[in-house]
Amino acid sequence: MPSIQSFTLSCDALNDDRSVSEGDTLTGRVTLALLKDSTIESFFVKATGDAQVSWRKKSGDRTYTYSAHKRYFKLKHFFIPEESGDTVIPRGTHVYDFSLQIPQGSMPSTFRGPHGRIFYKLQVKLTRGWKANRTIDKEIHFVSKSFPNRNSLMSPQIGSTDKEMGFFSKGKVHMDVTVDRTGYAPGDTIVIVAKIDNSSSTEMTPKFSLIRDIQYRAQGHTKNEDYVIQKVVGNCIKPKTQREVKCEIKIPHDQIHTIHNCDILAVQCFLKVYLDISFAFDPEVMFPVFLCPPELFPGAHLGVAAGPYPGGAAWGPSNTDFPYAAGAMSPYPAGAFGGPSQRNFPSAHGYSEPPPAYPEGYKNPVPQQPFQYGDPFTAPSSVLHPPPSAPAFHATPSAPDIHPSPFSHISPTPPTYNQLPSAPPMNTDFLSQSDEAPPAYSLLFPSSDTENTVERL
Structure with missing residues (x-):
């Protein structure tokens, strides 16, 4: 018994x-x-x-x-x-x-x-x-809640790509893409805006894919598995045309959270925006997407704007086209602050961490924002910078003061312009409606490659 x-x-x-x-x-x-x-x-x-x-x-x-x-x-x-x-x-x-x-x-x-x-x-x-x-x-x-730097996960992302056409067509294509933020909860909606300049002689189709990558690590070896979670196909873009394409991708409620803090296993999501061109390599932009518990983003999963800029602010997201120079699709000149560069930002732990890497097989990943709290992958990649804040100028004889960017917690402090006796006075109000051309953008926002150097105006 x-x-x-x-x-x-x-x-x-x-x-x-x-x-x-x-x-x-x-x-x-x-x-x-x-x-x-x-x-x-x-x-x-x-x-x-x-x-x-x-x-x-x-x-x-x-x-x-x-x-x-x-x-x-x-x-x-x-x-x-x-x-x-x-x-x-x-x-x-x-x-x-x-x-x-x-x-x-x-x-x-x-x-x-x-x-x-x-x-x-x-x-x-x-x-x-x-x-x-x-x-x-x-x-x-x-359910892990170890996601430091939550404010950075609410910042918008910007990326761009160019392609010179090959044997079967002529011209080139340029695409600028903005994503409303980086961190989401399952059930949230990713809002994407792509501005496409098709200056070639062939048509192309914009496509948007949400991809999950799982990486296993053991004894110095890795094994990757990719899954397409959602895919959206836009309308065809004819040759010699420009178009703004808006897309929304709903994240399924049953998606697992990002795993970035395990030594032997990593789970990461990516948003892939690309142009499907026949008989050519597809230009693409890749963005990291972090899936976190809903309580980490109060209000964000309910449709509340979570970006660091007020609606319609200069250089911030709005319901209108984001600004770009006349005759060009890119919102930033080459090398300007906010554009592509090879700079790592200090993390919350006080040291620079490596930029994110992407699964093998992805073609030409564009610069992405580094993971501030630890990258689950180890291969090198570029850095995608957030957009700068609108610069404020004072109409004084001295050089203008540049106010700190809302991203000052991750970017270096702008250098101070000291007035020298030999420096010529500046009498131009750059925000006025005069016909004089404003100074070069790179003068107002020095390249990250130059430290402790001040260019005299």
Whole structure:
């Protein structure tokens, strides 16, 4: 006759989706119903967090297996300690309460993939000497909230690309793309605006794809898997025409969050905007997309504007075309602040981190904004800068003062212009409606490659 009538584990819910995060306290109870007195050697509940990957690769006649394991924490709560010896529990129903606090720190969210997983679980174990042990396993849904620099995730992104046509057509094509922000929650909508200048003799079709990339790492090797989550196709653009294309991509509610803080597994999303051209390589722009818990972006997932600029502000997103020089599609001259460069910004930890990388197979990725809180990929890439703020000028004989950019927390402080006795006075109001050409943009915003150098006006 068995001595255990029932053996159950129940946990208290901390929220509606029954998830836990860093620093949360797990509480619950274990119920043990005995039909007769029983001798117990040890009795405890344990919480663990682990990540593991494994895959096989065939090379010639041999098959290689790559695997890795990472443990984040292990917690135990003893009802009957192991060193206490045999303990007799009388017949009847016994309820044991427990409380376990998950450690603070950066830990990845729960994930399951074909070649790896990140899992958190509770296990209750009852040891009864020569009798078979009894265990209960219960998975914990863990949602990471380790996303520093949240303000930078709400900043808009800008990218551009050019292409000279080849043998089958003449001319060139230029495309500028803006995305409303970088961080989203599942269920949010990505708003994209693409300005396309088709100065070639062939037609082309704008396309927008949201891609998820999973990367497994073990023993110095990596394995990547790409999935197209959503794809939108625009209307054909005829030769010798210019067009602004607006697109909205809805992120499915069941999408997993970005995993950027695991050594052996990374999950990242990318937005790919490209022009489908027959018999030619497609010019494209790639943007990182971070999927985070909705509570990290209060109001953003409800359609509230989250950019750092007020509506219609100079150089900020608005319902109209973003500014660009006459006769050109790009909003920035080459080398100007806000345009492409090879500069890394200091992170919140006080040091420069490497720029983001993209999965193998992507063609010609354009500069992207670096991940301020740690890049899940290791290959080098360029940097996409956020747009600068509107410069303010004072009509004085001295050189104009340049106000700090709203991105001053990630870009160097502009140099101070000192008035020299030999410097000629400036009597031009650059914001007036005079016919005089304003100074070169690169003079107002010096290139990042020059440090401690001030050009005299």
